[in-house]
Amino acid sequence: MxxxxxxxxxxxxxxxxxxxxxxxxxxxxxxxxxxxxxxxxxxxxxxxxxxxxxxxxxxxxxxxxxxxxxxxxxxxxxxxxxxxxxxxxxxxxxxxxxxxxxxxxxxxxxxxxxxxxxxxxxxxxxxxxxxxxxxxxxxxxxxxxxxxHYRGEYPNQVDKISARKTLDIPEKARTIVFLGHISPYKNVPHLIRTFGELDDADLVLVVAGTPDLPELKTEVFEAADGDFRVRLSMQYVPPDNVQFYLKSADLVVLPFQEILNSGSAILALSFDCPILVPHKGALGELQALVGEAWVKTYSDELTSDILREGLDWAVHTPRANQAPLEMLxxxxxxxxxxxxxxxxxx
Structure with a gap:
């Protein structure tokens, strides 16, 4: 054929x-x-x-x-x-x-x-x-x-300590990561503002990716509003560098306003990162496929309580070393x- x-x-x-x-x-x-x-x-x-x-x-x-x-x-x-x-x-x-x-x-x-x-x-x-x-x-x-899945397609040779050292993230900080193209529907400024409502000094939020529009880039920087815990990298992340962001993460958060399918969610799981995502589109099915130890979903809009609970879940839930992606x-x-x-x- x-x-x-x-x-x-x-x-x-x-x-x-x-x-x-x-x-x-x-x-x-x-x-x-x-x-x-x-x-x-x-x-x-x-x-x-x-x-x-x-x-x-x-x-x-x-x-x-x-x-x-x-x-x-x-x-x-x-x-x-x-x-x-x-x-x-x-x-x-x-x-x-x-x-x-x-x-x-x-x-x-x-x-x-x-x-x-x-x-x-x-x-x-x-x-x-x-x-x-x-x-x-x-x-x-x-x-x-x-x-x-994307397992094996991107370099994955670093551990969490060396990944954090590369990104200048404290070794013991609880770290939330958003990685991917920054489009309006991905709701990144809202994620940053919601993170800002958490008063823990040992938290870090990393946002990395290229904004679609100049005004969106401005909105992202304004949402961070000088919060020293927010690390912004508003540029294309080369494939060789993806590992540093995802290996440094305790939790990947993807706060989509609307979504059907998400390569970003699959990419995070390919690096064995637990993810927090809205219960929309394929993401509920993804949770059923790989298990609730790896995918946590929420309804309505992301709040600081949901974000805090998601981070606690990511840090304290027992899970295997690898996400079960055989069906993908x-x-x-x-x-x-x-x-x-x-x-x-x-």
Whole structure:
């Protein structure tokens, strides 16, 4: 079987998700190539698998060019479907997080859904949301394929003491970490303000990642308001440095306002960090999968009481040395994906 995917491998150092998924498929007799329009036109592929299509297609700042790009992609999909290529779409989010032209994105996503032969959701909540948003998907083949782990993809050679030494965190400080791209929906300023309500001098909050917008960066610094316990690193964290932040943590907190699937939660668990997250989207299912010793959820908005209780839970709850992530192994998940590929030809 021959597959072309967008993206397939090129985002490995930004987000290894696709690379990890597709690099396993060769063992199952499946060849996967990176998408390009010319390649798709000149060669025959059994499957065209798309991710985050609306975000990527309509990202051009000029709305007219964004619309032309969208129309061109739909025309390309129509042509290869006529030639027998099956279209698979992975539903990551109801609404793309960053879209320059929402109306064009909504129109394009709706048109794309009308052309898919099957779709993948990453959790049962995602499947429900996808079919509520696009009722025609109820008539399509589908599979729930969870987000896989990142264990082994990032360097992980340091212990907690040396990680904290690198980041200048006191060895005995109780440390909360937020690591990841800082977007409005991730609610980072609220996390900092909530942390500020805790009066323990031996606490440290580390926030590391690139803000989406300059005004968001300003809001983060204003929320910290000179609190010496808050350590801010408002820049891209290279893959080699991820280990220092996550190995220094007693608890990773991800205070999302809205979320369906979270690579940040999976990344933290891949470094065997307990996480505190809202009971939204896939996160309740993640708790059921890996256990309440590793994932603590809360309802409504994060408060200082929830944060304090979460930190006590992280420090005092007995747990194994490693989070149980076997069901999130990429060999298992790529096999489930290939099973759906084959099903669309039956």
């Amino acid at each position: 021959k597959v072309i995917a967008w993206p397939a491998f090129k985002t490995r150092y930004k987000n290894p998700y696709n690379w990890l998924l597709y690099s396993q498929m060769g063992q199952q007799g499946v060849t996967v190539e990176e998408f390009s329009p010319l390649k798709l036109l000149r060669q025959h592929y059994d499957i065209f698998h798309l991710h985050w299509a609306a975000e990527t297609i309509v990202r051009h700042p000029n709305p007219t060019l964004a619309f032309i790009r969208a129309k061109a992609m739909l025309a390309l999909i129509d042509r290869v479907r006529h030639q027998g290529t099956r279209i698979i779409w992975t539903f990551h989010d109801k609404i793309p997080h960053i879209v320059l032209h929402p109306q064009i994105a909504d129109w394009f996503q709706s048109e794309l859904v009308s052309r898919v032969d099957a779709y993948i959701s990453m959790c049962e909540a995602g499947k429900t949301l996808a079919e509520e948003t696009f009722p025609s998907l109820k008539q399509r083949l589908n599979s729930v394929v969870p987000h896989g 192994d990429w060999s298992v998940l790529s096999q489930k994906t290939v099973q759906l590929y084959r099903a669309v030809f039956q």
